[in-house]
Each structure stands twice: as C-alpha cells, then as structure tokens.
Amino acid sequence: MTEKMPKKNLFSSQINLSKFTPASEDEKRQKEVMSESTTFFKDGMKKLMRNPLAVGSIIVLVLLIVTIIVAPMIVPYGYEEINNIDGRRDRTAANLGPFQYSETEQQWMEETGESRFPHIFGTDSLGRDYFMRVIYGTRVSLAVGFFASILVMIIGVLYGSIAGYAGGKVDLIMMRICDIIYSLPDLLMVILLSVVLDETLGSAIEGTVFASLGSNMLALFIVFALLYWVGMARLVRGQILTIKENEYVLAARTIGTKPPRILRKHILPNCLSVIIISVALQVPSAIFTESYLSFLGLGVSAPMPSLGSLANSARGALTSYPHQLVFPAIMICLIVLAFNLLGDGLRDAFDPKLRR
Amino acid sequence: MAKYVVKRTILAIITVILISAITFFTMYAVPGGPFDSEKALSPAVQAALEERYGLNDPVPVQYLNYMRRLVFELDFGVGLKTGRDVFATIMTGMRTSAKLGLSAAAVAIVFGLVLGSLAALNRGKLIDRLVVFFSTLATSVPSFVLATLLLLIFSIQLGWVPAWSASNPNYILPVISLAMYPMAYITRLTKTSMLDALNQDYIRTARAKGVANYKVIFKHALRNALIPVVTYVGPMIAFIITGSMVVETIFSTGGLGQEFVSAITNRDYTMIMGTTIFLAVLMVVANLITDIVYKIIDPRISFD
Numbered sequence: 001m002t003e004k005m006p007k008k009n010l011f012s013s014q015i016n017l018s019k020f021t022p023a024s025e026d027e028k029r030q031k032e033v034m035s036e037s038t039t040f041f042k043d044g045m046k047k048l049m050r051n052p053l054a055v056g057s058i059i060v061l062v063l064l065i066v067t068i069i070v071a072p073m074i075v076p077y078g079y080e081e082i083n084n085i086d087g088r089r090d091r092t093a094a095n096l097g098p099f100q101y102s103e104t105e106q107q108w109m110e111e112t113g114e115s116r117f118p119h120i121f122g123t124d125s126l127g128r129d130y131f132m133r134v135i136y137g138t139r140v141s142l143a144v145g146f147f148a149s150i151l152v153m154i155i156g157v158l159y160g161s162i163a164g165y166a167g168g169k170v171d172l173i174m175m176r177i178c179d180i181i182y183s184l185p186d187l188l189m190v191i192l193l194s195v196v197l198d199e200t201l202g203s204a205i206e207g208t209v210f211a212s213l214g215s216n217m218l219a220l221f222i223v224f225a226l227l228y229w230v231g232m233a234r235l236v237r238g239q240i241l242t243i244k245e246n247e248y249v250l251a252a253r254t255i256g257t258k259p260p261r262i263l264r265k266h267i268l269p270n271c272l273s274v275i276i277i278s279v280a281l282q283v284p285s286a287i288f289t290e291s292y293l294s295f296l297g298l299g300v301s302a303p304m305p306s307l308g309s310l311a312n313s314a315r316g317a318l319t320s321y322p323h324q325l326v327f328p329a330i331m332i333c334l335i336v337l338a339f340n341l342l343g344d345g346l347r348d349a350f351d352p353k354l355r356r
Numbered sequence: 357m358a359k360y361v362v363k364r365t366i367l368a369i370i371t372v373i374l375i376s377a378i379t380f381f382t383m384y385a386v387p388g389g390p391f392d393s394e395k396a397l398s399p400a401v402q403a404a405l406e407e408r409y410g411l412n413d414p415v416p417v418q419y420l421n422y423m424r425r426l427v428f429e430l431d432f433g434v435g436l437k438t439g440r441d442v443f444a445t446i447m448t449g450m451r452t453s454a455k456l457g458l459s460a461a462a463v464a465i466v467f468g469l470v471l472g473s474l475a476a477l478n479r480g481k482l483i484d485r486l487v488v489f490f491s492t493l494a495t496s497v498p499s500f501v502l503a504t505l506l507l508l509i510f511s512i513q514l515g516w517v518p519a520w521s522a523s524n525p526n527y528i529l530p531v532i533s534l535a536m537y538p539m540a541y542i543t544r545l546t547k548t549s550m551l552d553a554l555n556q557d558y559i560r561t562a563r564a565k566g567v568a569n570y571k572v573i574f575k576h577a578l579r580n581a582l583i584p585v586v587t588y589v590g591p592m593i594a595f596i597i598t599g600s601m602v603v604e605t606i607f608s609t610g611g612l613g614q615e616f617v618s619a620i621t622n623r624d625y626t627m628i629m630g631t632t633i634f635l636a637v638l639m640v641v642a643n644l645i646t647d648i649v650y651k652i653i654d655p656r657i658s659f660d
Contacts, residue, residue, distance in 0.1 A: 185639040187598040329501040337496035
C-alpha cells in the first residue's frame with residue numbers, strides 16, 4: 001500500500017491513506033439496505049392500511065357499492081314498480097313493515113304454494129318495495145357525490161394550476177374572481193339556481209339524454225360546476241406556487257419544456273395527494289348538499305328516489321311508519337361517515353406536512 | 357389595519373351587489389310573469405298591473421328600480437302567493453329565527469370549546485376518545501336527519517318534549533339539531549389548536565416558573581387556541597342560517613327558514629328573492645366581521 005502512495009508535499013491537504021484500514025465484511029454488511037425501496041404512494045398506502053378506521057370505511061364503502069350493484073339483479077322488484085301479482089295491482093301492499101307480506105300476497109302464496117321474495121325494508125305508501133327504493137336512492141346519492149366531486153376537481157385543478165403557474169397579474173385577477181365566488185353564500189345560491197333552472201331547463205332538455213337525469217339533477221351539477229370548485233382551485237394554486245420554485249422545475253424550463261408539459265409531468269403529480277384528499281372529502285359534502293336539496297324538494301325528480309327525498313317523504317307518516325325514515329337516514333350517515341373517515345385517513349397517510 | 361378593513365368591506369359590498377344581481381336576473385329568467393296566476397286576468401287588467409309594477413321597462417332599469425326601493429325604502433315587494441309585505445314577513449320570521457339561531461350558536465361555541473379543551477387536556481384517555489368518536493359521528497349526520505330523529509324519539513315516542521306551538525315554543529330540540537354540527541366542528545378545531553398551543557415554549561416556561569395549572573390552561577393555552585375558532589364563526593352563521601330552513605320546517609316554528617321553504621315550494625318569487633338577498637347580506641356581514649375581528653385579535657398576522 002504505502003509504496004503506491006504518491007509523495008506528499010508539505011502543507012498539501014492530501015490524505016495519508018496509510019492511516020486508513022479497509023472495511024471488514026461485517027462492516028460492509030451494515031451498509032446494506034435491508035428493506036425494499038419504497039415509493040411515496042406505497043408508503044402512504046401502508047400507512048393507510050394500518051389505520052383501522054380508514055380500512056373499516058373502505059370495507060363499508062366496498063360492501064355498499066357491491067350491494068347497490070348486485071341487489072337489483074337479485075331482488076325482483078323495481079324502484080318505481082308498485083307491488084303487483086301477475087300484473088294485478090296489490091292494493092293491500094302499502095306501508096308494510098320490514099319482511100311483511102301483504103294480505104293478497106299471503107293468499108297468493110297459499111293458493112299457488114310458491115314463495116315470494118320478501119320486502120326486506122317493507123313497502124312505502126304507494127306499495128313500492130322500500131329496499132329497492134333505498135338501494136336506488138343510495139345509487140343516486142353516491143353517483144351525485146362522485147360526479148360532482150370529479151366535476152369540481154377538473155375545474156378546480158385546471159383553474160388553480162393556470163393561476164398558480166402563470167402568476168403575476170393573471171394570478172391576481174383569477175384569484176380575485178375566486179374570492180368573490182368564495183364569499184357567495186353557496187347553499188342559498190344553490191337553492192336559488194335550482195329553483196330557476198328547474199323551471200327553465202325542463203323544456204330545454206326534453207328528449208335528450210339529460211331528460212332521464214331530470215332538470216333538478218342537471219341544475220345541481222351546473223351549480224356545483226359554477227360554485228364549488230373555488231376551494232379546490234385555491235388549494236391547487238397554493239401547492240403549485242411552492243412546487244414551481246423547485247430546482248427540477250427550473251431544470252425542465254432550462255431545457256425548453258413547454259408549460260403544459262411541466263404542469264402535467266412535474267407539478268401536478270406532486271400535488272396529487274392534496275387533490276385526492278380534497279376530492280375524498282368533497283364527496284360527502286356533495287352528498288350532504290344533494291340530500292339537503294332533495295329534502296327541500298329541489299333534488300331528483302320523482303319517481304327517481306334519492307336518500308334525501310326518501311327521508312323527506314317519510315316525514316309525512318313519521319308517527320306510524322318511523323322505519324321509512326330510519327333506513328335512508330342510516331344510509332346517509334353511513335356513507336358520509338365512511339367518506340369522512342377515509343378522507344381523514346388519506347390525509348394522515350399522504351399529507352407529508354402532517355407527518356410526525 | 358384601516359387599509360385591510362376598507363379592502364375587505366369593498367369586497368363585501370361587491371359580493372352583495374353581485375348576489376342581488378344574480379338573484380334578480382335569475383328570477384327574471386323564470387318563464388311566466390308574476391301575474392300568470394291560475395285565474396286568467398283580462399288583458400286590460402294585466403296591462404294595468406304591468407304598468408303599475410314597471411314590468412314594461414328594460415330589465416336593467418327594473419333591477420335598478422328594485423335595488424333603489426330595496427335600499428332606500430326597505431321595500432322588498434309583496435309576496436306573490438301570500439299577498440303580505442315581504443319585508444314585514446322577514447322581520448316577523450326573524451323574531452323566532454334569530455332567537456333560535458343565536459341560541460344554537462351560543463350552545464355550539466360553549467360546548468365545543470369545553471369538549472375540545474377536555475379532549476386536548478386528556479389526550480389519549482377515555483374522555484378524549486369519547487369526544488372524538490362523538491364529534492366524528494355528529495359531523496356525519498345531516499341536520500334534517502337529526503331533527504327528524506329527535507322529533508320522532510323525544511317528542512313523539514317518549515313525549516318528553518312537547519311539540520312546537522306558537523303559544524308555547526320549545527326551543528330545546530330545534531337548538532340541538534342546529535347546534536350539533538357546528539359544535540362538533542368547533543370541538544375538533546379547539547382540540548387541534550389546543551394541542552398545538554400546549555406544545556408551545558411559553559407553556560413550558562409558564563409551567564417552569566410555577567404558574568398554577570388552571571392559569572396555564574385559561575390564560576395561556578385557551579386564549580391562543582381560541583384564534584382558529586374565531587375564523588369559524590362566519591361559516592358557522594352561514595351553516596346555521598341554511599340549516600334553520602330544514603330544522604324550522606321540521607319543527608314548524610313559523611320562523612324565516614320555514615317561510616323561505618314554503619316560498620320555494622309555492623314558487624313565490626318575490627319572497628324567495630327578498631329572503632335570499634336578506635340572508636345573503638346577513639352571511640356576508642357575518643363573514644366580514646369575523647375576518648376583521650380575527651385580524652384584530654391575532655397579533656401575529658400582518659395587515660397587508
């Protein structure tokens with residue numbers, strides 16, 4: 001060793017290698033990385049899966065989604081179908097309790113010896129199977145929650161990223177617009193717009209795909225698209241303002257990458273976690289709003305049920321048939337609770353700022 | 357500071373003008389005039405009525421006229437279906453609604469602060485878990501579900517609380533239904549900010565120099581933990597106002613919320629318009645005051 005050493009000059013900072021010994025095998029092994037390399041996403045998922053509340057809510061949501069998909073295939077009743085036997089309307093089937101059969105049904109079963117599918121939640125005042133109505137109501141409410149949140153996400157992310165990336169005057173003006181929309185009392189405006197759009201849209205959409213949705217539903221989405229994206233836009237803008245100061249963005253700009261590509265490839269993936277968390281928390285708030293409007297009679301149009309409108313119509317017979325209120329009420333609470341807990345869990349798992 | 361107040365006030369005024377414009381023009385877009393009632397009017401009467409109410413003017417002129425009457429004469433027009441003066445109806449309704457809303461706000465703030473502080477001070481213990489469980493549950497129940505369930509259980513099944521009547525108004529159940537969500541929210545806010553405050557250096561200093569425990573909690577921790585809670589007051593008022601619509605309808609209190617819902621059901625446009633503008637102004641003012649108070653009490657915020 002020593003003979004290979006170049007001659008050390010006086011006062012040079014050259015290291016004297018003779019003072020070092022090679023590392024032993026044992027010491028080398030200490031440097032080996034034992035665990036697999038992990039990504040941000042994998043790490044977050046691991047944290048999420050360790051959170052019992054979040055896992056519980058994922059299970060609840062999966063079960064719910066499976067139920068609302070499978071149940072209509074198994075249960076032979078439709079959500080707007082008035083209970084009938086071989087096409088004859090069953091007049092005794094109104095307001096049955098859970099798992100009850102109407103008189104006509106019992107007669108029919110005795111005569112033919114066949115069994116009939118039970119009314120799991122009973123029937124409503126028109127003799128429609130209440131289980132199916134709740135299932136379809138859940139479908140409608142969940143669909144509204146999802147699509148409204150996606151709509152909000154698309155508009156909010158686009159607007160926020162443009163404002164944040166452009167900066168300067170553009171940002172200032174875009175954010176002032178946000179400020180004003182943000183200070184509008186949203187639910188009041190929603191009510192107002194639903195009332196009006198309900199009147200004006202009704203004839204305009206007749207015969208189109210939207211007619212099956214109903215004008216109220218469409219009004220609801222329009223309102224969401226107009227008002228609710230502001231929170232998301234502000235969030236995304238704030239994230240982008242910090243992310244775009246990073247060196248890798250500067251590097252990308254230096255080699256001449258176009259702004260849309262920088263946004264897509266470098267900036268948006270880095271604020272993805274914040275966006276996902278915010279969407280997860282947006283879903284229950286959209287479901288809240290929808291059920292609130294349905295409760296005021298401004299939601300989906302009859303005979304299509306939603307959880308809010310079911311709860312509202314159950315109010316009339318509250319004293320005699322309280323179960324008609326309880327089922328949709330539990331369903332709303334379950335969905336909202338599950339999404340809230342999932343959102344909280346996602347935030348704990350994916351928001352690096354909250355990690356301790 | 358003055359600059360901030362002016363800036364914030366201007367934004368609030370713009371918002372109010374925008375709200376009134378949106379309200380007016382959306383209401384104008386509704387097909388059918390206000391006099392297309394079930395009873396067919398003779399063309400002469402129709403024309404006279406339209407002349408009388410200025411319905412032949414261009415829309416912007418109508419809007420300016422409406423705003424002028426609204427601001428200077430507090431003239432919100434006459435309810436189309438009820439025939440009553442809209443402003444008088446709003447004022448009568450507000451007597452009940454204000455009492456209801458303010459009690460709910462007070463209940464929410466007091467209980468929220470107490471529960472939140474208790475949870476923070478007993479972190480990880482049973483009481484903390486109970487409070488967290490309870491507040492998570494309470495933020496997941498829509499106020500109309502809660503109100504109907506309370507009515508069903510305590511008023512109808514158990515008969516403990518008499519139903520609302522004009523002569524014997526019972527505020528307990530409506531106030532609970534209105535206060536539940538904001539209370540749970542304030543509890544969570546207080547808990548996080550209290551935990552944050554308790555970890556600060558000045559708390560350690562105060563404890564180190566032997567300040568009594570209650571003094572540390574009330575003088576040092578709670579006062580600083582209050583600041584984030586103040587920001588929620590504005591949104592809370594908005595929540596209580598919108599929540600009062602369904603809650604008042606369920607308990608039939610005859611307040612403004614119930615009037616508004618029945619106006620929606622009856623498509624009474626002048627009433628909807630008047631109430632929307634009135635409530636919107638209320639919310640915007642509440643937010644304005646909240647923002648300004650927040651800036652005053654938090655010395656760490658710069659006034660730019």
